[in-house]
Amino acid sequence: MKSAVIFILILTFILPLAACLGPVSIDEYGYVISIGIDEGKTKKHYFVFALQRELTEADAQNEGGAVILAEEADGFDEAVAAIEARVPYALSFSRVGFFVFSGKAAQNGALSLLRELSFDSLKVRASAAVMISEGTVVDFLGGLSANNDANVSKIQTAVMLDSRMTGRVTVMSAARLFESMDAGSYGFCAPIGTTDPDIVTSMSEKKTEAEGEDPLEQAEPNARIGGLKTYLSGTALFSGLVMTGVLDREQTMYLNLANGEFKTGTVSLDTPDGEYTFVITLLSAKRRVKREEDSAVRIELRLSAAVHSAPGQVTPDTLDKVMTEQLPSELEKRLSEVASLAHEAGCDAMRMGLTLLRGMRGTAPVPPNELRALALSVTPEFRLTVVNAESADGL
Amino acid sequence: MKYPPNSGRAGLIASVGTALFFCGVFSIEGTRAYAQNVPTYIAIPLALLLSLAPVLLAARAMKRAGARNLGQLMRFSFSRVFCFAASLSLAAGALFAAANPLADCARVLHKLVYDGAAYRSILAFVFVPLAVLCVKGLACITRTGLIMAAPLAASVAAALLTAVPGYDTARLFPLPGCEIIDAASFTASYSFAFLPVLILSLVFPQNPGTHSKTAVKAALFALPFITLSLLAVRLSYPAAMLGGISMPLYRMGLVRPGPGFLLRLDKLLIMLWLAGSIISAALLLRCAGELLSDALGVRKGLTAFMLALICIMSVLAEAHGAERTAVIRSYLFIYGALLTLVPTAAASLAALFKRRMA
Numbered sequence: 001m002k003s004a005v006i007f008i009l010i011l012t013f014i015l016p017l018a019a020c021l022g023p024v025s026i027d028e029y030g031y032v033i034s035i036g037i038d039e040g041k042t043k044k045h046y047f048v049f050a051l052q053r054e055l056t057e058a059d060a061q062n063e064g065g066a067v068i069l070a071e072e073a074d075g076f077d078e079a080v081a082a083i084e085a086r087v088p089y090a091l092s093f094s095r096v097g098f099f100v101f102s103g104k105a106a107q108n109g110a111l112s113l114l115r116e117l118s119f120d121s122l123k124v125r126a127s128a129a130v131m132i133s134e135g136t137v138v139d140f141l142g143g144l145s146a147n148n149d150a151n152v153s154k155i156q157t158a159v160m161l162d163s164r165m166t167g168r169v170t171v172m173s174a175a176r177l178f179e180s181m182d183a184g185s186y187g188f189c190a191p192i193g194t195t196d197p198d199i200v201t202s203m204s205e206k207k208t209e210a211e212g213e214d215p216l217e218q219a220e221p222n223a224r225i226g227g228l229k230t231y232l233s234g235t236a237l238f239s240g241l242v243m244t245g246v247l248d249r250e251q252t253m254y255l256n257l258a259n260g261e262f263k264t265g266t267v268s269l270d271t272p273d274g275e276y277t278f279v280i281t282l283l284s285a286k287r288r289v290k291r292e293e294d295s296a297v298r299i300e301l302r303l304s305a306a307v308h309s310a311p312g313q314v315t316p317d318t319l320d321k322v323m324t325e326q327l328p329s330e331l332e333k334r335l336s337e338v339a340s341l342a343h344e345a346g347c348d349a350m351r352m353g354l355t356l357l358r359g360m361r362g363t364a365p366v367p368p369n370e371l372r373a374l375a376l377s378v379t380p381e382f383r384l385t386v387v388n389a390e391s392a393d394g395l
Numbered sequence: 396m397k398y399p400p401n402s403g404r405a406g407l408i409a410s411v412g413t414a415l416f417f418c419g420v421f422s423i424e425g426t427r428a429y430a431q432n433v434p435t436y437i438a439i440p441l442a443l444l445l446s447l448a449p450v451l452l453a454a455r456a457m458k459r460a461g462a463r464n465l466g467q468l469m470r471f472s473f474s475r476v477f478c479f480a481a482s483l484s485l486a487a488g489a490l491f492a493a494a495n496p497l498a499d500c501a502r503v504l505h506k507l508v509y510d511g512a513a514y515r516s517i518l519a520f521v522f523v524p525l526a527v528l529c530v531k532g533l534a535c536i537t538r539t540g541l542i543m544a545a546p547l548a549a550s551v552a553a554a555l556l557t558a559v560p561g562y563d564t565a566r567l568f569p570l571p572g573c574e575i576i577d578a579a580s581f582t583a584s585y586s587f588a589f590l591p592v593l594i595l596s597l598v599f600p601q602n603p604g605t606h607s608k609t610a611v612k613a614a615l616f617a618l619p620f621i622t623l624s625l626l627a628v629r630l631s632y633p634a635a636m637l638g639g640i641s642m643p644l645y646r647m648g649l650v651r652p653g654p655g656f657l658l659r660l661d662k663l664l665i666m667l668w669l670a671g672s673i674i675s676a677a678l679l680l681r682c683a684g685e686l687l688s689d690a691l692g693v694r695k696g697l698t699a700f701m702l703a704l705i706c707i708m709s710v711l712a713e714a715h716g717a718e719r720t721a722v723i724r725s726y727l728f729i730y731g732a733l734l735t736l737v738p739t740a741a742a743s744l745a746a747l748f749k750r751r752m753a
Contacts, residue, residue: 003538004542007535008539008543010524011524120506127650179633179636185633354563354565357569358565360568362432365633365634365635
C-alpha cells in the first residue's frame with residue numbers, strides 16, 4: 001500500500017514537472033488570436049495576424065486591443081518567417097480563435113489555404129471559427145479592437161451569443177469546413193462581416209486618457225455611436241471552397257431555421273393590406289426532415305411564437321390568426337426563397353446531403369462529390385406550423 | 396510479505412479493465428476499419444467478448460490442473476523448451492499491445508502539447524514510471540490501477556460529455572453494409588488488441604477457479620467505456636475523415652465548438668490517459684516478464700525492466716521508421732492474435748488432455 005501511495009505521488013508530481021519538457025518563457029511567444037488572409041498585391045496572399053496584447057503595469061495607460069502584424073507572402077510559412085524576423089518573439093498559434101478571409105480572397109478560393117495548413121504542427125484548434133470580411137481583413141480586425149478593449153479575443157463568444165439570441169448568424173469552424181469537403185454531407189457557409197468606418201467609438205482616437213481628441217464632440221447628428229466598427233452582416237455561401245453567394249441577416253435566420261441551427265429570433269410581418277406591422281418572437285423551433293416516396297425532401301418546422309410588438313388596436317383573435325395562418329405561409333415563402341438562393345449559389349446550405357445520407361447503407365463511405373451532386377439535385381419543400389405560445393392552447 | 400490467496404483481485408480487475416480500454420480504443424487501425432465502413436462501436440466490443448473464449452478455456456484448464464497461474468499451467472503442459480518458446484511468444488504479444496497506447500499518447504504529446512520537446516525526451520519521461528512499476532511488481536501495479544481506475548473512468552466520461560454539442564447521428568451513416576465475412580474477419584483480427592491483456596492477466600496468482608470470473612468482470616468493466624467511446628468518435632467524425640486521424644478520442648475535444656474553460660480540458664485528459672497507458676503497459680510487461688523469468692531463471696524485476704526498455708525503444712523506432720512500422724503493425728493486426736492464442740490454447744488443451752489421461 002505504501003509503495004502504491006508513493007508511486008501515485010510520483011505520477012502526480014510528474015504532471016507539473018512535465019512543464020520542464022522544452023520549457024519556453026511566456027515572453028518568448030506572441031499569441032496569435034486571429035489569422036487573416038487577403039489578396040496580395042505583389043505576392044499571392046496578404047497575411048494579417050492579430051496578437052493578444054498583454055498589458056503590463058508600465059503600459060496601463062496605453063491602448064489595449066490587439067497587435068496587428070501583416071506580411072505579403074506566397075505561403076503561410078513564408079509570412080510567419082518574415083514576421084518572426086522582425087519581432088522579438090516567436091508566434092504561437094495555440095490560441096487562434098478564428099480565421100478571417102476577405103470577400104475577394106474567398107471568391108478566388110483562398111479557403112483552400114486552410115486545407116494546406118498543418119493544424120497539428122501549428123497547434124491550432126480545428127474549432128477555430130471561419131469568417132469572411134466584405135472589405136479588407138485589416139479593416140475587419142481593426143474594427144474589432146476598439147474602445148481600448150481586446151475585443152478580438154471575445155469574438156467567438158460574441159458570435160455564438162449572437163447566433164443563440166437572434167438566430168441571424170451562422171457559426172462555422174475549420175473542423176466543419178473539413179467535414180464539408182471530406183464527407184460532402186453539407187455545403188459550407190461562413191458568417192460575413194462588414195466594417196463601417198462611420199461608427200463612432202468613444203475612445204478609439206485617444207492614445208491615453210489625458211490627451212487626444214474626443215470624437216463624440218465632433219460626431220455628426222444621428223451618427224452611429226458606440227460598439228465596434230465591425231459587425232456580422234450575414235452569411236457567405238460556398239460551392240466547394242469558392243464563395244458564390246451572400247445572404248443577409250434575415251435570410252441567415254431562415255437558413256438556420258431550415259438546417260436546424262435556430263434557437264430564437266424575431267420576424268416582422270406586415271398585414272396584407274400593409275396597415276399593420278407585427279414583430280413576432282420565435283421562441284423555439286422543432287425540425288423534422290422527411291423523405292417522400294418520389295425522393296423529394298420536406299422540412300417540417302413547428303414553431304412556438306409570441307408577439308413582440310403589435311398595434312394596440314389589434315384584437316387577440318386577429319393576432320392569433322396572423323400568427324397561426326399568415327405567419328406560416330409567409331415563412332414558407334421566405335424559406336423557399338433562401339433555398340433557391342442557396343441552390344443558385346451551388347451550396348447545400350440546407351444540408352440535404354445529411355438527409356440523403358440517412359437513407360444509405362454501404363461498404364464504404366459515400367464519395368463526397370457524389371453526395372454533393374445528389375444533394376444539389378434536391379430542393380426541399382417547407383411545411384410550417386406555428387403555435388401561439390400566449391394562447392390558452394399554446395401554454 | 397505474503398498476501399492472502401485472493402487479495403488484490405479488485406486491483407487486478409481494475410488494472411485489466413483499464414488495459415482493455417486503452418488497448419481497445421487506442422489501437423484502432425483507422426485506414427482499415429473506417430475505409431470498409433466497419434461499425435467499430437459494434438465490432439470492437441464483440442472482439443472483446445470473443446477474446447474471452449480462449450481465456451475461459453485456459454481458466455478451465457488451470458482449474459482442472461490445479462494451477463494458480465498461467466506459468467504453472469504452462470509448466471504442467473509443456474516441457475522447458477516449449478515453455479520458453481510459449482513465454483517468448485506471449486512476451487512479443489505483450490510488447491506490441493503495450494507499445495500501441497504508449498505510442499499514441501507520446502505522439503499526441505509531441506505533436507499537440509509540447510512545443511519543441513524532442514520525441515525521445517517525452518519517451519524518457521514516460522519510461523521512468525513505466526520501469527519503476529515494472530520492477531516493483533504486480534501487487535504494486537494492481538493497487539495503482541485500483542486507485543487510478545476512478546479518475547480514469549471520470550476522465551473518459553468527461554471527454555464524452557464535453558463533446559456532446561458536437562455529436563450528430565447523421566455521421567453514423569451510411570449504415571454499415573459490409574459483408575458478414577469482412578465484419579467477422581475484422582472482429583476476429585481485432586481480438587488481438589485484447590488477447591494479450593486477458594491472457595497475461597492469468598499470470599497473477601489466484602485460487603484455481605477464480606480466473607474466469609476475474610477476466611469476465613474486467614471485460615464487463617471495460618465494455619461500456621469502449622462501446623461508448625467508439626460510438627462517441629463516430630458521432631463526432633464521419634467515417635470519411637476517420638481513416639486519416641490518429642487518436643480521435645482526444646481530438647473530439649479540439650473540434651467542439653465554442654470557447655470556455657473546458658476548451659483546455661484535453662491537456663489534462665491526455666496526461667491522465669498517459670498514466671492509464673503506463674499502468675496498462677506495466678501490467679502487460681510485468682506479466683510477460685514473470686513468465687519469461689520462470690522460463691529463463693532470471694529475476695522477475697530485471698526481465699520486466701528489460702521488456703520495458705525494449706518497449707520504449709520500439710516506440711522510438713516507430714517514430715523514425717513510420718512507414719515500415721505501419722506495415723508491421725498492419726500484419727500484426729491480422730496475424731498477431733496467433734502470438735497469444737496459439738501458446739495459450741496449446742497449453743490449455745494439453746493440460747485438459749493430460750488431466751483426462753491421468
